[in-house]
Amino acid sequence: MKFAKIPMATINRLSIYMRTLQDLLEEEMDVISSERLAKQCGVNPAQIRKDLAYFGEFGVRGVGYRVSDLINQIKEILGLNRNWNLAMVGLGNLGSAMIRHGNFIKHGYIFTSAFDVDPQKVGKRLPNGLIINHVDELEEIVKEREAHIGIIATPASAAQSVANQLVLGGINGILNFAPVQIQVPDCCHVENVDFTIKLDCIAYHLSSGG
Amino acid sequence: MKFAKIPMATINRLSIYMRTLQDLLEEEMDVISSERLAKQCGVNPAQIRKDLAYFGEFGVRGVGYRVSDLINQIKEILGLNRNWNLAMVGLGNLGSAMIRHGNFIKHGYIFTSAFDVDPQKVGKRLPNGLIINHVDELEEIVKEREAHIGIIATPASAAQSVANQLVLGGINGILNFAPVQIQVPDCCHVENVDFTIKLDCIAYHLSSGG
DNA sequence: CCCATAATGTGAATAATATCACATTGTTAA
């Protein structure tokens, strides 16, 4: 099953299901049907079952899914039953905010290095204890600290060059906040986050009366 | 043409095209083919033409698209030839970072109000001159300052209640950073941004050898 | 033990989206 090509959208949804299930677990719910879960996630129940079916059978017919089991299964599927080391590049408003934000650690994402070009910032210690390094040292330090994922929170103009450095440092996953399309070799997976695109999308809906 | 149902993905891409075209304009390029633009945006050339075809004919056969014209056309389509007022709710790390970030104003998105529940924060002045109001006043102030779009940058637990307030305040577009699915009436359009979902997606790709 | 019930898992049907391939049409130059 793991060899079928899985839709990207499915992976995204699995992450959402997991988040919701974790909330349900805190509310001491131990079994849930696809119908109830679907409602809470804003999707179709069959969608959930199909998404899960790519990877196996996790439910009990006539009963539903055991919440804690399903969480673990999805973690297994997504590769979240371990920690991932993050390298943050660019400590402007956004980069700093993310490092201060506690939510990542909670989900097993750990910042093990941080970089900037600003001499004012290099050498400073961040709230989480990390010392900011100069981007010139990126390749070396990223290797040394075994970073798995690079986060680009630099201005657009620097993004491609940073991406190149990250790839040289052996990184195969990049979360890109810069509003440009970066080019990387096939071995590297890029996810883009662009707030203004989302705002544009809202603007469209507002102005076309939808 | 404006009455056909436009794919969501098309709207997203239009925003990306526009961003890329703006870069090209700065490089003094005045005409571009769908092929070159496609390469730069990482999509298929036919995709660009199809996306634009939903709204009209903007190119010149045998030549391509005039960069500055196309930017204006896309702005028109997306409703970006005007300003949009933003209400920021939640001035933690992320909310504060966004307000400090200059990129929004550049694209016509203007913060006209900011809210938090923390008495320590209420009354403080932000770098852009805005004074932080208490969330209790949200509905009233949002109406008064004609906010069009609400941004939820609160903890997950507060998100739904804030969304309700925003809707009461007459807001029809919400950008939600809280990692929960919020429920709103049909008249309100919600876009979600969740970094950890993106990270999960990268983790999946890294661990399943893709 | 067997039946009623409930909710999964899944093949088939549908819908949405992306790509191809080419006819169409401006442009340029001889």
Next chain:
DNA sequence: TTAACAATGTGATATTATTCACATTATGGG
């Protein structure tokens, strides 16, 4: 003026994703 060219716009096709509908199978009660 006209032919060669280049790149759009678009119908047809292929691909992908979602939803339906029901056969399947655990569970619990009579």
